[in-house]
Amino acid sequence: MIPPGYRYAMSEELLGTYQGAPRRLGRTVHRGPLPDFSARLLKELRRQGWRHAPAVIARNDDGAILSYIDGMAATTRMLRNSAAEDDCLSGVARLVREFHDLTAGSELAGDREVVCHNALEPVNTIYRRIGVTLAPVALVDWGLAAPGDRIDDVALICWRFTGLGRSAGAEMVRRRIGVVLEAYGRHGTRQEVVQAILSSQDRALSVIGARAGAGEDKFKGLRDAGALESIRRDRSWTEQNLVE
Secondary structure (H helix, E strand, O other): OOOOOOOOOOOOOOOOOOOOOOEEEOOOOOOEOOOHHHHHHHHHHHOOOOOOOOOEEEEEEOEEEEOOOOEEEOHHHHHHHHHHHHHHHHHHHHHHHHHHHHOOOOOOOOOOOOOOOOOOHHEEEEEEEOOEEEEEEEEEEOOEEEOHHHHHHHHHHHHHHHOOOOOOOOOHHHHHHHHHHHOOOOOOOHHHHHHHHHHHHHHHHHHHHHHHHHHHHHHHHHHHOOHHHHHHHHHHHHHHHOOO
């Protein structure tokens, strides 16, 4: 349980993720309510020795306290550009493959292939500088995790990490998608992944629209910040440049 009054001692350092308004306090991160499934998943990953996600320290209906992971989320354009480099893309794909393999066939995955993160993007990835290189070391913001198929998360990496969009070169994005597939282990053909990207974009439009319409503040914030228009532009670009 979270000690009474403890949640009021939060610092004002807003972290990089979208879900649950996380704030750092010393070596911990305080966020809004963490779904039961996400808490079970994080505890299981920790039990299996996977240290690339935060540990659950305490939680109740009001919120959760998680362990703080040293590093930085890719919240600036410069960091997002660095996150699209081959080494970073490969590192993220390998992290995702690792936790997919740990959940495959588990009770948490149920009758699906694996548990999916469902919110993979540079802002939900913790990086550290190793010399002049940026290296991904952890994934955060597990609030949307759910049973799914491997290709769903692979498609998210290919959409959110490769620079896909109206200012991107199609050949560069195609090459980066190849880097992701090679590092993950080529689960699906390139065109199967492209179709999964389109499906991910459709789901994002549906979820943000519906939950913003239902009055959920964080989704209203995304909608009001132009997220729906941005996703529609990405979807149009994907259809025009990646579908064969």
